[in-house]
Amino acid sequence: MSTTDETAAPSEAARAAGRPPQVGTAVAVPAYSHRQILLIMSGLMMGLLLASLDQTIVSTALTTISRDFHRVDLYSWVVTAYLLTSTASTPLYGKISDQFGRKRVFQTAILIFLAGSALSGLSQNMYQLIVFRGVQGLGAGGLMTLAFAIVADVIPMRERGRYQGYFGATFAVSSVIGPLVGGFLVDQASWRWVFYVNIPVGIVALIVINRVLQVDRHSRRSKVDIAGSLLIVSGVSLFLVGVQLAGSAAKITPASLAYGLSGLTLVGAFVLWERRAPEPIVPLFLFRDRVFTVANILGFITGTVMFGALIFIPLFLQTVQGVSPTASGLRMLPMLAGVLLTSITVGRIVSRIGRYRIFVIVGTAVLAVGLALMTTISVTTGVWELAGMMFVVGAGLGMFMQTLVLAVQNSVPPQHMGAGTATITFFRTLGGAIGAAVLGAVLILKEGQAYPRYLAEYHDPLVAHAHAFVYGMDQAFIYGLPVAVLAFVLSFFMRDTELATTVPGEEGAVAEAMMG
Numbered sequence: 223m224s225t226t227d228e229t230a231a232p233s234e235a236a237r238a239a240g241r242p243p244q245v246g247t248a249v250a251v252p253a254y255s256h257r258q259i260l261l262i263m264s265g266l267m268m269g270l271l272l273a274s275l276d277q278t279i280v281s282t283a284l285t286t287i288s289r290d291f292h293r294v295d296l297y298s299w300v301v302t303a304y305l306l307t308s309t310a311s312t313p314l315y316g317k318i319s320d321q322f323g324r325k326r327v328f329q330t331a332i333l334i335f336l337a338g339s340a341l342s343g344l345s346q347n348m349y350q351l352i353v354f355r356g357v358q359g360l361g362a363g364g365l366m367t368l369a370f371a372i373v374a375d376v377i378p379m380r381e382r383g384r385y386q387g388y389f390g391a392t393f394a395v396s397s398v399i400g401p402l403v404g405g406f407l408v409d410q411a412s413w414r415w416v417f418y419v420n421i422p423v424g425i426v427a428l429i430v431i432n433r434v435l436q437v438d439r440h441s442r443r444s445k446v447d448i449a450g451s452l453l454i455v456s457g458v459s460l461f462l463v464g465v466q467l468a469g470s471a472a473k474i475t476p477a478s479l480a481y482g483l484s485g486l487t488l489v490g491a492f493v494l495w496e497r498r499a500p501e502p503i504v505p506l507f508l509f510r511d512r513v514f515t516v517a518n519i520l521g522f523i524t525g526t527v528m529f530g531a532l533i534f535i536p537l538f539l540q541t542v543q544g545v546s547p548t549a550s551g552l553r554m555l556p557m558l559a560g561v562l563l564t565s566i567t568v569g570r571i572v573s574r575i576g577r578y579r580i581f582v583i584v585g586t587a588v589l590a591v592g593l594a595l596m597t598t599i600s601v602t603t604g605v606w607e608l609a610g611m612m613f614v615v616g617a618g619l620g621m622f623m624q625t626l627v628l629a630v631q632n633s634v635p636p637q638h639m640g641a642g643t644a645t646i647t648f649f650r651t652l653g654g655a656i657g658a659a660v661l662g663a664v665l666i667l668k669e670g671q672a673y674p675r676y677l678a679e680y681h682d683p684l685v686a687h688a689h690a691f692v693y694g695m696d697q698a699f700i701y702g703l704p705v706a707v708l709a710f711v712l713s714f715f716m717r718d719t720e721l722a723t724t725v726p727g728e729e730g731a732v733a734e735a736m737m738g
Contacts, residue, residue, distance in 0.1 A: 258434055259376065259377060261430060261434045262372070262376060262430075262431070262434050262435055263373075263388065264430060265426075265427045265430030265431040265434065265435070266369040266372055266373065266389075266427075266431070267369070267388065267389065267392045268423055268424070268426060268427035268430070269328065269331075269332060269365040269368075269369050269424075269427045269431075270365060270366060270369045270389060270392050270396070271392055271395075271396045271423065272332075272335060272362070272365060272420050272423055272424055272427070273308070273335070273361075273362035273363075273365035273366045274366065274392070274396040274400075275396040275399075275400050275403070275420075276304060276339075276358060276362060276400075276420065278396075278400030278401055278404070279400035279401070279403055279404040279416055280300060280301060280304075280355075280400075280404060280416055283404050283405075283407070283408045283413040283416045284297045284300060284301070285297075286408050286413045287300065287348075287351070287413050288348075290413070291347055291348040291351070293347075293348040296348045296349075296352065297348075299352045299466075300348075300351055300352060300355055301355075302462070302463075302466045303352045303353070303355040303356040303359060304355045304356065304358055304359040304362065305359065305462070305651070305654070305655045305658075306356070306359065306458075306459055306462045306463070306466075306655070307356045307357075307358075307359030307360045307362075307363065307459075308359035308360070308362040308363040308366070308651060309359075309363070309458060309462065309648065309651045309652050309655055310363070310454065310455045310458040310459050310462075311359070311360050311363030311364065311455065312363040312366065312367050312644050312647050312648040312651060313454055313503050313504050313641070313644050313645065313648050314363070314451055314454070314455070314503060314644075315327060315331065315363055315364040315367045315368055315640070315644055316367050316368075316371065316503075316640040316641040316642070316643055316644020316645065316647075317447070317501070317502075317503040317504075317640060317641045317644070318640075319367075319368055319371060319640040320637065320638065320639065320640040320641055321501070324368055324371055324372045324375060324435075324640065325372075325431065325432075325435050327364060327368060328364060328365070328368040328369075328372060328431060329428060329431060329432065330364070331361045331362075331363070331364025331365050331368065332361065332365065332424050332427060332428050332431075333361070333428070334357065334360050334361030334364070335358055335360075335361025335362055335364075335365060335420070335424060336361070336420065336421055336424040336425070337357060337361075338354050338355065338356075338357030338358030338359070338360070338361055339358055339417045339418070339420040339421060339424070340417070340418070340421060341354035341357060342354040342355055342357075342358060342417040343414040343415070343416075343417035343418045344414075358417075363651075366647050366651070367640070367643060367644040367647045367648075368640070369389065370389065370627050370631075370643045370647065371639055371640045371643040371644070372435065373389070374631045374639050374643065375639070376435075381573050388565075388566065388569070389624055389627075395558055395561075395562070399551060399554075399558070400551075401536050401550060401551040401554070402548055402550075402551020402552060402554070403416075403419070403551070404416050405546065405548040405550075405551060406548055407419065409548065447496075447499050447500075447501050447502060447503050449495055449499070450492060450495055450496055450499050450502060450503045451503060453488050453489075453491050453492035453495060454489070454492045454503060454504075456485075456488050457485050457486070457487075457488030457489035457491070457492055458485065458489065458652070459485070460481050460482070460484045460485030460488065461481070461482055461485025461486055461489065462485070462652075462655055462656075462659075463481045463485070464477075464478045464479065464480070464481030464482030464483075464484075464485060465478070465482065465655070465656055465659045465660065466478075466659050467481060468482070468659065468663060469658075469659030469660060469662050469663040470659075470663075471663075472663045472664075472666040472667040472670070473663070473667070493506070503641065504641060504644075504645055505638050505641055508634055508638065508641070508642055508645070511633050511634075512715065512716075512717050513629050513630070513632075513633040513716060513717050513719065514630055514633050514634065514642065514645075516712055516713075516715050516716045516717075517626045517627075517629050517630045517633075517646055517716070518630070518645060518646050518649045519649075519712055520582070520586070520622070520626055520709050520712060520713065520716075521626050521646045521647075521649045521650040521653065522649040522650065522652060522653035523653060523705055523706070523708065523709040523712075524589075524619065524622075524623055524626070524650055524653065524709070525649070525650040525651060525652065525653025525654035525655075525657060526653040526654065526656065526657030526660075526661075526702065526705055527589060527593060527615075527657065527702055527705065527706050527709075528619055528623075528654065528657075533658055533662070534661070534665065534695050534698065534699075535550075535554060535557075535608075535612065536550045536551070536554065537691075537695075538599065538691070538692065538695055539553055541687075541688065541691055542601055542688045542691060542692055553605065553608070553609070554612065556609040556610070556612040556613040556616065557612035557613065557615055557616035558616060559613060559616065560612070560613040560614065560615065560616025560617035560618075560619070560620060561616040561617070561619055561620035561623075562616075562620065563617065563620065564585070564616075564617045564618075564619075564620030564621045565620035565621070565623065565624055566620075568581050568585075568620065568621050568622075568625065569624065572625065572628065577718050578625045578628060578629055578718065579713075579716050579717070579718035580718075581621050581622055581625050582621075582622045582625055582626065582629070582713045582716050583710070583713045583714060583716075584621055584622075585618050585619070585620070585621025585622030585623075585625070585713075586618065586622060586706070586709040586710040586712075586713045587618070587710050587713075588614060588617055588618030588621060589615060589618030589619060589622075589706055589709065589710075590618075590703070590706040590707050590709070590710050591614060591618070592611060592612075592614035592615035592616075592617070592618050593615065593699055593702060593703050593706045594703055595610075595611040595614060596611050596615070596696075596699045597696050597699045597700050597703060598696070599611070599692060599695065599696060599699075600692060601688055601689055601692050622713075626646060627643065627646055627647075629716065629719075630642050630643065630645075630646045631643060632719060633719065657702070661698040661699075661701065661702055662698070664694070664697055664698040664701050665691075665694040665695055665697070665698040666694065667694070668693060668694040668697040668698070669690045669691050669693065669694030670690075670694075672689070672690040672693040672694065673686055673687065673690040676689040676690050676693075
């Protein structure tokens, strides 16, 4: 059936449910029962679980992998390759799904991710592993973006808050338990199972989405912006390589500067091109909307702060307090509890009252307080004290992380829902990649500066290293604190608009039905 035929054909499921079919540029969305929505959500959350889990699960396996392949110098690129391709591909998935349909593009992303997982597990050297992790990241970019976009297609905005609260919980769970699961698999089986474990989960997600999600959305004209795609992927990739090189060296080197400036130049060319492209990947007019702009800036800041906490705290627990990778994962659970509690609770409240701005303001304030508390961590910080700090950070993130996605989806036109959702996911992932590299560089630099002082004080290299590491980590949090405060200030610029009570496109269908 052609795209035009599908667009013109009314949805039998919608007709049977007594719901007017959608007309115009998209296929009608059938009325799903609560049970169907839960099944769709389970498939989407499995996809999101896979993508976000693999951002952190490999961290506890890197030492073993580096030792097996005898290439300790390349271990950081196992993480960087994944973040780089997942970040760079995010805007593409949003636009392509607007043109060719969410369901088929989401299924394609799952297949790419599973192929990358299987190949990563079969890698015979570090170079192969880095390349195949990049393939994984290409799939992950679609999983993280389209999960939220599909929800926008099947659930009315007013009801979406309570469902997206579970998405926030899934993202937090996978990010926090990643090191725990990775440590367990390495200890009990092999580092290769860190990648193989994705395959059964991905297959189940593929089956669920294929059976339950009934309708794809299409645009009448399907034209991929090839020039824009090349510019954004190459620009973001080069920029992130530059950031990674500078972070590893804890200073700006000629190579990092060359990569970074080249990347920024291409990103600038992308912006100029998108202003004249007939089918832009990122419709720049969306940034004229204050809600959209503020939400994307806050998403970037969220990624920066969140990934800093997720990376540094496990390092602190293992390096300073001497706990195992598995135990360090368990001690991250208070942050998970904070995210779970507030994301689910706030999601339900937002669905009930139809407003969201207050939760963005309060959430960013709580996050800033949590980060300020983390600047006081010392070698003697107790388990419960650290747990309290992590709970506060998690509670802040949970209040507004998914609320930002909801705000964006409520502000963008229906035909640009995929691109709009992809944009905020892109900025959050980009913030995480940059934050991890920059704050990591601060930690390394400050640790190196403090080590001689602590060695002279304690006369024990191990003790001096622990104190120097904690000092460097605290300094990294101090550098991140103004960014968190900036998020709080910007949250007041978020405009509060009432959430819609229908899915995208339904309003036009209702109006036409009444007129006809």
